[in-house]
Amino acid sequence: MILFRIALRNLASHKLKSFIVGGLLAFGTFLLMVGQALLGSLDQSMARSVTGSLSGQLQAYSTGAKDKLALFGDMNGGSDIGTINNFKQIRQLLEAQPEVQAVVPQGMDVAMVYGGNIIDVKLEALRAAEKTGDRARSQVVRAHIRRIIALLAQDMAKIGEVTDLAHASTETRQSLADLQNCGADTFWQNFDRDPLAAMEFLENKIAPLALNADMLFFRYMGTDTARFAKEFELFEIVDGTAIPPGQRGFLFNKLNYEDMVKHKTARRLDKMKDRLADGYKIAADDDLKAWIKLNKDQYKDVSYQLDDVAAAQVRGALQQALASKEENLDKLISQFMDMDDQNFSTRYETFYKSVAPHLMLYSVKVGDIMTIKSFTSSGYPTSVNVKIYGTFRFRSLDKSTLAGGVNVMDLMTYRDLYGFLSADKKQEIDALEKASGVKEIKREDAEAELFGGGAGEEVVEVGTVTPTDQAGAVTAAEALAGDPSPAAQAPVGLAVSPSPSAPSVASGGPSSAQSKSKTRRWSDDIANRVYSQDEIDSGVVRHMAIILKKGTDERKALAHLQSVADAAGLKITVVDWRVASGFIGDFLWVIYTVLATALLIIFIVAVIVMNNSMVMATLERTKEIGTMRAIGAQKTMILQMFLAEAVVTAGVFGGLGALLAVALVARLHAVGLPAMNDVLVFLFAGPRLYPVISPMHFLISGMLVALVALISTLYPAWLAMRVTPLEAMQDAE
Amino acid sequence: MNSENLKTSAASAIVQLSHVDKEYQLGKVTVPALHDVSISIQAGEFTVIAGPSGSGKTTLLNLIGCVDVATRGQVIIDGRNTLELKEKELTRLRLDRLGFIFQSFNLVGVLDAFQNVEFPLLLQKTLGKKEREARVQALMESVGIAQYAHHRPGELSGGQRQRVAIARALVTKPRIVLADEPTANLDSVTGTAILDLMQELNRQGTTFLFSTHDPRVVARAGRVIRLFDGRIEQAGTESARADEASAHAAPQAGGQP
Ligand SMILES: Nc1ncnc2c1ncn2[C@@H]1O[C@H](COP(=O)(O)OP(=O)(O)O)[C@@H](O)[C@H]1O
Numbered sequence: 001m002i003l004f005r006i007a008l009r010n011l012a013s014h015k016l017k018s019f020i021v022g023g024l025l026a027f028g029t030f031l032l033m034v035g036q037a038l039l040g041s042l043d044q045s046m047a048r049s050v051t052g053s054l055s056g057q058l059q060a061y062s063t064g065a066k067d068k069l070a071l072f073g074d075m076n077g078g079s080d081i082g083t084i085n086n087f088k089q090i091r092q093l094l095e096a097q098p099e100v101q102a103v104v105p106q107g108m109d110v111a112m113v114y115g116g117n118i119i120d121v122k123l124e125a126l127r128a129a130e131k132t133g134d135r136a137r138s139q140v141v142r143a144h145i146r147r148i149i150a151l152l153a154q155d156m157a158k159i160g161e162v163t164d165l166a167h168a169s170t171e172t173r174q175s176l177a178d179l180q181n182c183g184a185d186t187f188w189q190n191f192d193r194d195p196l197a198a199m200e201f202l203e204n205k206i207a208p209l210a211l212n213a214d215m216l217f218f219r220y221m222g223t224d225t226a227r228f229a230k231e232f233e234l235f236e237i238v239d240g241t242a243i244p245p246g247q248r249g250f251l252f253n254k255l256n257y258e259d260m261v262k263h264k265t266a267r268r269l270d271k272m273k274d275r276l277a278d279g280y281k282i283a284a285d286d287d288l289k290a291w292i293k294l295n296k297d298q299y300k301d302v303s304y305q306l307d308d309v310a311a312a313q314v315r316g317a318l319q320q321a322l323a324s325k326e327e328n329l330d331k332l333i334s335q336f337m338d339m340d341d342q343n344f345s346t347r348y349e350t351f352y353k354s355v356a357p358h359l360m361l362y363s364v365k366v367g368d369i370m371t372i373k374s375f376t377s378s379g380y381p382t383s384v385n386v387k388i389y390g391t392f393r394f395r396s397l398d399k400s401t402l403a404g405g406v407n408v409m410d411l412m413t414y415r416d417l418y419g420f421l422s423a424d425k426k427q428e429i430d431a432l433e434k435a436s437g438v439k440e441i442k443r444e445d446a447e448a449e450l451f452g453g454g455a456g457e458e459v460v461e462v463g464t465v466t467p468t469d470q471a472g473a474v475t476a477a478e479a480l481a482g483d484p485s486p487a488a489q490a491p492v493g494l495a496v497s498p499s500p501s502a503p504s505v506a507s508g509g510p511s512s513a514q515s516k517s518k519t520r521r522w523s524d525d526i527a528n529r530v531y532s533q534d535e536i537d538s539g540v541v542r543h544m545a546i547i548l549k550k551g552t553d554e555r556k557a558l559a560h561l562q563s564v565a566d567a568a569g570l571k572i573t574v575v576d577w578r579v580a581s582g583f584i585g586d587f588l589w590v591i592y593t594v595l596a597t598a599l600l601i602i603f604i605v606a607v608i609v610m611n612n613s614m615v616m617a618t619l620e621r622t623k624e625i626g627t628m629r630a631i632g633a634q635k636t637m638i639l640q641m642f643l644a645e646a647v648v649t650a651g652v653f654g655g656l657g658a659l660l661a662v663a664l665v666a667r668l669h670a671v672g673l674p675a676m677n678d679v680l681v682f683l684f685a686g687p688r689l690y691p692v693i694s695p696m697h698f699l700i701s702g703m704l705v706a707l708v709a710l711i712s713t714l715y716p717a718w719l720a721m722r723v724t725p726l727e728a729m730q731d732a733e
Numbered sequence: 734m735n736s737e738n739l740k741t742s743a744a745s746a747i748v749q750l751s752h753v754d755k756e757y758q759l760g761k762v763t764v765p766a767l768h769d770v771s772i773s774i775q776a777g778e779f780t781v782i783a784g785p786s787g788s789g790k791t792t793l794l795n796l797i798g799c800v801d802v803a804t805r806g807q808v809i810i811d812g813r814n815t816l817e818l819k820e821k822e823l824t825r826l827r828l829d830r831l832g833f834i835f836q837s838f839n840l841v842g843v844l845d846a847f848q849n850v851e852f853p854l855l856l857q858k859t860l861g862k863k864e865r866e867a868r869v870q871a872l873m874e875s876v877g878i879a880q881y882a883h884h885r886p887g888e889l890s891g892g893q894r895q896r897v898a899i900a901r902a903l904v905t906k907p908r909i910v911l912a913d914e915p916t917a918n919l920d921s922v923t924g925t926a927i928l929d930l931m932q933e934l935n936r937q938g939t940t941f942l943f944s945t946h947d948p949r950v951v952a953r954a955g956r957v958i959r960l961f962d963g964r965i966e967q968a969g970t971e972s973a974r975a976d977e978a979s980a981h982a983a984p985q986a987g988g989q990p
């Protein structure tokens with residue numbers, strides 16, 4: 001008691017020293033507490049984001065994997081994480097374990113989609129007009145198609161100039177000839193003679209040429225869609241419906257859908273609206289200015305889609321909105337898009353009221369059947385048709401491109417695209433190849449025969465590996481990886497054919513026109529087919545999410561499940577979500593390391609300073625210590641006195657730091673720490689992080705600060721214990 | 734015959750030194766500080782160690798105070814041979830049987846007067862809070878500093894500080910109080926007052942052994958031990974006279990409890 005009194009008095013009587021040492025200790029404790037609170041809640045929010053969206057608490061993948069599983073890390077396609085052929089068996093075993101709620105099969109890949117294009121839309125309108133005999137309407141649409149063809153021809157000619165026509169492929173020259181043919185007056189004069197033949201020609205020869213400009217890449221997860229929707233708690237449908245259980249289908253991630261599929265101009269306006277709502281000003285923000293400039297320059301994205309009737313309406317609306325007499329539509333659009341902070345909201349409204357209804361706002365729509373192209377694991381191009389049932393989002397992660405970049409597709413289609421076929425089907429294809437004599441098989445033709453059961457069949461990959469094909473697949477993935485946030489410029493990059501080996505329509509890959517003509521048959525046979533759970537579980541998967549029951553200890557579950565799997569001879573590696581998520585998981589470690597390093601430095605400095613000042617104090621107090629020893633204080637009492645001083649210092653200043661930390665964290669908890677970018681949105685599992693301090697944080701901080709104080713005290717205490725009672729007698733005589 | 738004498742007096746002596754030498758080692762040089770010192774001090778004495786500066790007064794008090802050890806010879810304090818005691822036991826001996834008054838007071842600066850006086854009792858841990866505080870209070874009153882109980886040493890004059898120190902030395906009721914030049918840092922008036930106080934306390938039963946080089950102080954001693962160059966001066970006559978003095982002093986002190 002007297003010792004604490006001495007310690008307190010000493011603290012109070014050495015103000016500067018106490019200020020420095022105390023400041024360090026208080027700051028260290030403060031940082032420690034706040035850091036722990038932030039890291040703790042970050043870990044929780046990340047766990048929510050990662051486990052609730054794609055990963056589950058645990059992931060399992062093949063022991064044969066060459067690369068590490070990285071769900072959010074690299075964009076996949078390049079990494080080899082092996083395949084799992086006995087998923088059914090694994091699922092049965094794991095789901096029998098008490099801590100496991102569900103096991104969801106998964107596989108990630110990148111799909112290429114040639115989005116529906118304006119010629120297709122216009123041709124459909126033309127067909128409808130012809131059918132109903134609406135001559136006037138037909139003429140308007142025809143004129144519009146002619147205009148589009150003229151623009152296409154211009155583009156092709158430009159490419160021709162660059163690439164030297166003499167050496168161009170026969171396909172390219174043929175395409176140019178076709179375009180010139182359609183652009184000529186004679187083609188349109190003869191249109192009425194055989195409208196069906198003319199339209200067939202446009203659909204088969206011309207429409208595919210426009211497709212190049214609309215090639216999109218989607219990252220998707222092939223999964224048991226019903227279980228995915230049920231087990232991932234953040235998943236929810238936004239538009240359309242869920243994929244009916246057991247059926248094939250595709251769900252767009254809402255954010256991905258908006259970013260990739262929506263009309264560029266409209267999308268930019270949406271993003272501007274969001275950004276303005278966040279308090280940014282056009283006058284002072286480079287992003288907003290850049291989007292405005294793009295909208296102004298790319299007026300063609302709008303005018304190109306307007307036939308004469310629509311153009312007249314839009315012209316009228318814009319003239320009114322701008323109070324302008326300008327007749328040139330392109331100029332009007334450009335002027336209209338030149339927005340500022342004052343007129344943005346009214347023009348935004350005008351755009352959606354008077355312009356958007358005439359545009360193809362989404363190049364792929366919910367309910368459409370979409371042709372997805374991909375490369376098999378060996379680089380062999382495949383394509384498959386799949387119905388888009390709707391869009392979904394991961395709750396509270398709407399704005400994060402990390403989670404928002406992944407779409408969902410059924411497992412059967414995924415397997416087809418990825419090239420996992422049973423041995424039987426491989427033979428079938430080989431036979432077909434021989435019979436037809438073609439190298440590249442038209443998947444649509446084989447599909448009907450190919451789809452089907454296949455339970456327990458051995459799986460082989462189709463196609464031959466060639467280095468160029470591999471490179472092509474990787475490049476396609478990189479094109480997407482290069483710009484995870486599809487900002488204004490992203491679609492431009494995506495429109496570029498990723499590599500010479502990627503199938504371009506002009507070079508004779510299966511075109512959407514061809515697949516479209518097969519659509520009816522496809523949807524009858526395939527789209528409505530309901531696969532049994534057994535069929536879904538029996539094929540190949542790449543990895544799987546293991547959803548644990550609430551309140552299960554992840555680490556224990558991991559060890560247990562791994563040992564169960566090993567004992568059963570299943571060749572899988574079980575990892576937790578931190579490992580499975582790739583760089584996201586590393587992120588936590590980076591913050592942790594930075595914080596730990598900072599704390600280490602602060603505490604080392606604290607130890608040095610504290611040690612130093614206490615040594616000084618010991619020297620100053622030699623006489624006092626000697627006196628205490630002379631009048632009967634034992635050495636242990638001197639040690640206790642120093643320890644008491646350490647405890648008091650740590651207690652007072654550690655307490656002060658902790659108090660400040662509690663105040664700050666309480667404040668942060670009330671307001672929330674805003675996520676500055678979309679990576680943070682993901683990490684925070686929402687737009688804000690709400691950190692909390694737990695008793696454990698107090699305990700850890702208290703112990704650490706006490707330890708620091710103790711270490712600083714050891715040497716001076718040792719010195720003090722060596723002071724002899726003789727020191728009391730020495731007088732300056 | 735002298736040794737006979739010594740033995741008999743040793744039985745009741747609080748301090749008993751026989752043929753004590755003390756040498757300091759300064760590197761390779763050996764500095765003799767005390768040579769063949771034999772002293773016996775009885776309860777109740779008011780003894781002064783007198784001698785010029787450097788004569789060995791402090792050294793002698795340190796040996797008796799168990800804060801230093803003799804090079805040769807025996808030091809027996811209250812019947813216990815200090816050479817045979819461990820460091821811990823010596824410390825306990827100092828705490829329980831000895832009181833110390835220092836030339837420069839040596840109070841704990843961060844504690845107030847009351848706490849300084851209380852300090853040895855807290856080390857002893859034998860008394861309860863009430864008894865402890867009562868004893869401290871009484872003692873502070875008897876040395877005349879009760880009104881400064883909650884002053885820190887820095888707020889007190891030299892004389893007041895030395896009174897606090899005296900109270901601290903007496904609070905454990907030691908067998909003997911040792912004081913090395915207790916008045917050296919005080920002006921003569923204050924010094925005299927402190928001396929008066931010590932004499933008064935001696936009359937009440939406290940044994941004092943203190944050093945001085947001030948002849949006026951020597952004059953008030955009950956018994957004088959004169960040191961010169963580490964030896965007790967005029968060994969024959971002086972010690973005889975000293976023995977005589979002590980023989981007179983003892984009953985004198987004992988007669989006035
Ligand atoms: N720690 C020491 N180391 C060496 N010599 C010492 C030490 N203390 C005292 N001395 C020497 O011992 C002799 C006696 O000193 P001291 O007992 O302090 O004398 P006094 O107190 O009478 O002035 C002196 O010569 C002094 O120099």
Ligand SMILES: [Mg+2]
Pocket residue numbers: 787790791792913
């Ligand atoms: Mg001296």
